[in-house]
Amino acid sequence: DGGITQSPKYLFRKEGQNVTLSCEQNLNHDAMYWYRQDPGQGLRLIYYSQIVNDFQKGDIAEGYSVSREKKESFPLTVTSAQKNPTAFYLCASSLRDRGYEQYFGPGTRLTVT
Amino acid sequence: GQNIDQPTEMTATEGAIVQINCTYQTSGFNGLFWYQQHAGEAPTFLSYNVLDGLEEKGRFSSFLSRSKGYSYLLLKELQMKDSASYLCAVREGETGANNLFFGTGTRLTVIP
Numbered sequence: 001d002g003g004i005t006q007s008p009k010y011l012f013r014k015e016g017q018n019v020t021l022s023c024e025q026n027l028n029h030d031a032m033y034w035y036r037q038d039p040g041q042g043l044r045l046i047y048y049s050q051i052v053n054d055f056q057k058g059d060i061a062e063g064y065s066v067s068r069e070k071k072e073s074f075p076l077t078v079t080s081a082q083k084n085p086t087a088f089y090l091c092a093s094s095l096r097d098r099g100y101e102q103y104f105g106p107g108t109r110l111t112v113t
Numbered sequence: 114g115q116n117i118d119q120p121t122e123m124t125a126t127e128g129a130i131v132q133i134n135c136t137y138q139t140s141g142f143n144g145l146f147w148y149q150q151h152a153g154e155a156p157t158f159l160s161y162n163v164l165d166g167l168e169e170k171g172r173f174s175s176f177l178s179r180s181k182g183y184s185y186l187l188l189k190e191l192q193m194k195d196s197a198s199y200l201c202a203v204r205e206g207e208t209g210a211n212n213l214f215f216g217t218g219t220r221l222t223v224i225p
Contacts, residue, residue, distance in 0.1 A: 035215075040121075040217060041217055042117070042200065042202075042214075042215035042216050042217045042218060043156070043200070043202075043213075043215040044215075045212060045213075045214075048212065058212070059214075090155060090156070101158045101161070102158065102213065103158075104155035104156050104157070105155055106154065106155050107153075107154075107155055
């Protein structure tokens with residue numbers, strides 16, 4: 001089945017450690033996105049990529065890094081520089097010319113203590 | 114920049130109709146979108162409006178007035194499974210073709 005997957009669903013880390021969240025899609029979508037969702041706030045865009053080997057910062061990119069070496073994969077690294085990393089992280093993908101219809105993965109809930 | 118407002122919570126009765134409003138202020142407007150998100154799950158696409166007017170899709174309809182910076186999502190014949198958060202999102206044409214800016218979401222509770 002085609003879809004977008006994120007793993008793991010729950011992730012726990014100690015403060016000061018970098019952690020990488022995976023996002024894989026087999027929908028043949030060019031564009032991929034990373035959002036963060038906090039209680040009482042809307043989804044906020046961290047990074048996005050319209051094509052392989054290219055990505056752009058979103059509204060809250062500080063403390064995060066990404067790579068897009070393959071069309072199917074868009075991993076997000078939460079670095080120790082991110083001041084409030086505990087959140088629900090959502091990855092999405094879309095056709096490049098249908099960016100309004102984004103398909104979301106199930107999300108990863110990251111807790112940093 | 115963007116400023117998207119929608120009510121935080123709403124409650125409605127099974128079988129009834131509910132309207133969820135969204136107002137926005139943005140530059141380079143290029144479409145308004147509604148997503149549904151059940152608790153702990155990923156958002157799923159419901160509808161989008163680029164031109165003024167009403168778009169109907171089964172029990173759900175979405176309306177847009179660009180001059181007023183206003184949209185609503187109308188849910189008819191409410192079912193218990195419609196209890197979810199409804200996210201309003203705006204796309205700006207100038208900041209990137211596909212970037213969506215989301216509101217905080219409206220948590221709808223359907224009661225028997």
